[in-house]
Amino acid sequence: MTPVQGARARARAEITAAIKDEARRQLAAEGAAKLSLRAVARELGMVSSALYRYFPSRDELLTALIIDAYDAVGAAAEQAHAAAVHAAPGDHLAQWTAACRAVRAWALAHPHEYALLYGSPVPGYTAPRDTVGPAARVALLLVGTARAAHEAEGVALPPLPDVLVPEAERLAADVAPDLPPALAVALASAWAQLFGLVSFEVFGQFHRVVEDRDAFFAAAAERLGREVGLLPRP
Amino acid sequence: MTPVQGARARARAEITAAIKDEARRQLAAEGAAKLSLRAVARELGMVSSALYRYFPSRDELLTALIIDAYDAVGAAAEQAHAAAVHAAPGDHLAQWTAACRAVRAWALAHPHEYALLYGSPVPGYTAPRDTVGPAARVALLLVGTARAAHEAEGVALPPLPDVLVPEAERLAADVAPDLPPALAVALASAWAQLFGLVSFEVFGQFHRVVEDRDAFFAAAAERLGREVGLLPRP
DNA sequence: CGCAAGCAAGAGCAGTGCTCTCATTTCAGT
DNA sequence: ACTGAAATGAGAGCACTGCTCTTGCTTGCG
Numbered sequence: 235m236t237p238v239q240g241a242r243a244r245a246r247a248e249i250t251a252a253i254k255d256e257a258r259r260q261l262a263a264e265g266a267a268k269l270s271l272r273a274v275a276r277e278l279g280m281v282s283s284a285l286y287r288y289f290p291s292r293d294e295l296l297t298a299l300i301i302d303a304y305d306a307v308g309a310a311a312e313q314a315h316a317a318a319v320h321a322a323p324g325d326h327l328a329q330w331t332a333a334c335r336a337v338r339a340w341a342l343a344h345p346h347e348y349a350l351l352y353g354s355p356v357p358g359y360t361a362p363r364d365t366v367g368p369a370a371r372v373a374l375l376l377v378g379t380a381r382a383a384h385e386a387e388g389v390a391l392p393p394l395p396d397v398l399v400p401e402a403e404r405l406a407a408d409v410a411p412d413l414p415p416a417l418a419v420a421l422a423s424a425w426a427q428l429f430g431l432v433s434f435e436v437f438g439q440f441h442r443v444v445e446d447r448d449a450f451f452a453a454a455a456e457r458l459g460r461e462v463g464l465l466p467r468p
Numbered sequence: 469m470t471p472v473q474g475a476r477a478r479a480r481a482e483i484t485a486a487i488k489d490e491a492r493r494q495l496a497a498e499g500a501a502k503l504s505l506r507a508v509a510r511e512l513g514m515v516s517s518a519l520y521r522y523f524p525s526r527d528e529l530l531t532a533l534i535i536d537a538y539d540a541v542g543a544a545a546e547q548a549h550a551a552a553v554h555a556a557p558g559d560h561l562a563q564w565t566a567a568c569r570a571v572r573a574w575a576l577a578h579p580h581e582y583a584l585l586y587g588s589p590v591p592g593y594t595a596p597r598d599t600v601g602p603a604a605r606v607a608l609l610l611v612g613t614a615r616a617a618h619e620a621e622g623v624a625l626p627p628l629p630d631v632l633v634p635e636a637e638r639l640a641a642d643v644a645p646d647l648p649p650a651l652a653v654a655l656a657s658a659w660a661q662l663f664g665l666v667s668f669e670v671f672g673q674f675h676r677v678v679e680d681r682d683a684f685f686a687a688a689a690e691r692l693g694r695e696v697g698l699l700p701r702p
Numbered sequence: 703c704g705c706a707a708g709c710a711a712g713a714g715c716a717g718t719g720c721t722c723t724c725a726t727t728t729c730a731g732t
Numbered sequence: 733a734c735t736g737a738a739a740t741g742a743g744a745g746c747a748c749t750g751c752t753c754t755t756g757c758t759t760g761c762g
Contacts, residue, residue, distance in 0.1 A: 241759085241760085242708070242709095242759065242760070246708090246709095265588075266588070267501060267590070270748085270749065270750085271749085271750065271751085272748080272749065272750080273749095280710070280711090281710065281711055281712070282749095282750080282751085283710075283711070283712080283713095283751080283752080283753090284709070284710050284711075286750095286751075286752085287708075287709060287710080291750080291751080292749095292750065292751090349587075349588035349589075350588075352667075352671070352673075353583075353587045353588025353671075354499075354500070354583035354584075354587025354588045354671065355583075355671055355672060394687070395683075395686075395687055395690075397680075397683045397686075398680070398683045398684065398687050400680070401678070401679060401680035401683055401684060404679060405677070405678065405679075408677075409677070419684065419687070422674075422677065422678055422684070423665070423684075423687075423688045423691065425668075426661075426664045426665045426667075426668040426669075426673070426674075426688075427660075427661035427664045427665060427688075428664070429664050429667075429668065429673075430660045430661045430662070430663050430664015430665065430667065430668075431657070431660045431661060431664065433586075433660075433663075433664065433667060434659075434660040434663065434664075435660075437586070437587075437588065437589055438589060439586075439660070439663075440656075440660075443639070443642075443643070443656065444635070444639065444656055445635060445638060445639075446631075446632070446634070446635035449629075449631045449632045449635055450632065450635060450653070450656070450657075452629075452631075453628070453629055453632050453653070453657075454657045454660075454661075457657065457695070461691070474728085474729070475728085475729095476727095476728060476729070476739075476740090479740095480739090480740095504717085504718065504719085505718080505719065505720085506717080506718065506719080507717095507718095514741070514742090515741070515742055515743070516718095516719080516720085517720080517721080517722090517741075517742070517743075517744095518740070518741050518742075520719095520720075520721085521739075521740060521741080525719080525720080526718095526719065526720090
C-alpha cells in the first residue's frame, strides 16, 4: 500500500504498537478493569494526554486489543487445524478436536484477553463493526470442518423438532447455504458449548471439580464433534 | 435465632439490605464496573465513609451481591424443577429442560448479575469460601435430576475413553458416589455447556446469528439432557 | 522558506476507593 | 441510673482514574 511512509507516519505506527504492547502487558498482569491509560503512558515515559493522539478513548484502545485477540485465537485455531489436516487428511473429527484444543490452549495462555472476548461485555461498551470479522474466524473454521466432512462422506444427524425448522433454514441460509439446516443448528450449539467448556475452565468454575482437565476437555470436544456428525478415521 | 434483636441490630440489618438493594439497582442499570460505593451512598443520603461500616470494601459488597445472585438463580431453577416434577412426575427429561430454561430465563432477566457469576472474574478478586455453597445449587440440581432418572430407570451411556476413567471415578466419588463415573463426567460437561449456551445468548454472541433463541435453547437443552442419559416420557 | 498539521506537556475537572479523625448516639455492666 | 465502651455518621483528605483544554515545540509538505 504505502511503500515508504514518511518518518512521521512510521513513528506513529511504532508508538501505536508500543502502546498496544504495554496495554497487553498490563492486561495480562492485572486484567481489563485495571488497564489504565495513565499507567500505560507512565510506563512509556509520556504523559497521559499524549496517548489520546493515538487512541481517542480507553474503550478504543480496548477495542484494538479485542480485535488483536480475536485474530490471535483465530490464527491459533486455524494453524492447529491446518496441521491436523496435514497429519490426518481424512480424519475430520481429529481436525475438529485439534481446533478446539488450540482454542482452549490459547485461552489458558491468555486468560485476560480471553475474558475480554468471551467474558462479561465491558459495560457501556458495544463492540464496533470491526470486531465481527475477526470474531467469526473460529466459528467459520468449525463450519469449514463440518463442511469438509459433509462433502467427503456426508453427515447423519437426528431430525430437528418442528418448531426449529424455520430457524434452522434461516440460520443455514445465513452462514452455510450448502449445509443441511440441522447441521447448521448443531454447529451453533456446539460452538456455544465449546466456549462454555473453555470459559468454565478459564474462569475457575472447574476449580476443585474437574482435575484432569486435559483429558476431560479432549473427551468433551470429541463428543461435540460427534454431535455435528463427525466420525473418526473413516 | 435472635428472637428480638435490639433496635441497633435491626437498623443495621435494614441499612445493610438497603445498601444491597441500591447496589443491585446500579448493577442492573450500569453493570458491575460502574458500581460505585460513593454513588450508592449518595443515593441513600449518606456519606461514602459511612458505607464502610457495613461493607469493608467494594469487593465485599460485590461478594454479597454474588452470593445473593447465586441463591436467586439456584432458587429459580429449583422452583421450576419442582413444578415440573409435579406436572410430569416421571418425565425426567422434561424436568431437566425446565431447570435449564429457568436458568436461562433468570440470566436474561438479570444479565449483569449473571455476568457477575459466570462472566469474567472481577480482577484481583477471588471468590471467598462462602460462595461455593450457593454456587453449587444449580449443579446439584442437575445431578439430582440425573440421579432420579438413574434410580428410576437406569441410564445408558457410551463407554469412557480409557484416559478419562481415573478422573471419572474421582469425580463421581467427589460429587455423586451413587452414580456411575461416566454419568458424572457427562454431567460436568453438560453443566459447562449449558452455561456456554446461556452466556453466548446473554453476552450477545448470538446477535445476528441465532434469532429464534427460545426454540434454539429448548432444543439444545433437550440434547444436553439426552447426553446425560435422560429419556422423554417413559 | 513558511506555515499548517502533528505532537507532547501541563493544568485542571469530576469522579473513584479508601483512610483517618472527630463528634454523637446507643447499649450494656455495674 | 450512670458511666464507659462500642457502634455509627460526618467530613476532610490521599492517591488514583478518564478525559479536556490550552500552550507551545517540531516536523515536513507545498
